Amino acid sequence: MANVLVIDDEKDVCDYLVMLLKDEGFSAEFSTSPREIKAKIQQFGANLLLLDYRMPEQSGSDVVRELRADEQFQFLPIIIVTGLDGEEEKVAMLELGADDYVTKPFSSKELAARIRAVLRRSQQAEEEIKALSSNGINIDLRAHKVFLNQEEVYLTLTEFKILVQLLKSEGKVLSRDELRATALGNLNVADRTIDVHMASLRKKLDPLTKAIQTVRGVGYRYGTISSLSH
Known part of the structure; x- marks a missing residue:
């Protein structure tokens, strides 16, 4: 069972996403503070990060940039959750180092499929x-x-x-x-x-x-x- 860590500044959103993920067979926890991500990743043993793109404390883009610059988290799979649907925004997310993105609104099935696809790629690289x-x-x-x-x-x-x-x-x-x-x-x-x-x-x-x-x-x-x- 993969451990998915949800990062969003809104607790209600976190609770909802954790519920969806658990219903799809994942182990899931959340944090509403992007500044404690590294400690939370290690504590939870996260296999994948589900990250909100827009947060007031620290933007999703800054979080991705910070993680990719850290050797310990360089290859941690990251999926961005965004309400933006423009091509420029999506391209920017990928260029920053995100492995995929999911645009709101989305179904639990789509989210689960994207997570499994990213995890498969990660596992193949590890093998x-x-x-x-x-x-x-x-x-x-x-x-x-x-x-x-x-x-x-x-x-x-x-x-x-x-x-x-x-x-x-x-x-x-x-x-x-x-x-x-x-x-x-x-x-x-x-x-x-x-x-x-x-x-x-x-x-x-x-x-x-x-x-x-x-x-x-x-x-x-x-x-x-x-x-x-x-």
Whole structure:
């Protein structure tokens, strides 16, 4: 049974979400103070964070940024709960490091499905035990760490999964559907979502951005710098 920690400044909302999660078979607790999140995560043994996007004490975006900068919580799966439905807001959430988002109103079934999908991706990453390396990139699959020229690069779980898939398929063009299935676990995710994750990954891997090529109308390909220059 997965432990889901709900973070929302409104206790009534927390109570409601905890009830939904328990009805769907999860173990759930909540906190109304985002500033105590790290202690609560450790105390509860949270496997996933369900985080409200707008809170007066500390915004959801600030919480995500803070957690992703902390090695201990770098790969903790995070789903944002938001009332915003615009593309820019959704893209911003993903770029910050959230693994998924759910837009209000939503059903308990949709919420549970999204949580299970994110947890599956996290579990699949944990089961990898070998290392990958290319172009000065070294990936420790057991520790979920990425190094570029011996300097650690901090990726979200989804970015990590995409990079692993690219390196495993070096030289091969991967369609967005393939990346959706392996990195996101959801074939209904929009192309724009894949592209956002890829743009963020390229930015973090600078100066190796050229190693990840866009193949128009198909998807992406990863290769050594020397091979791509020919």
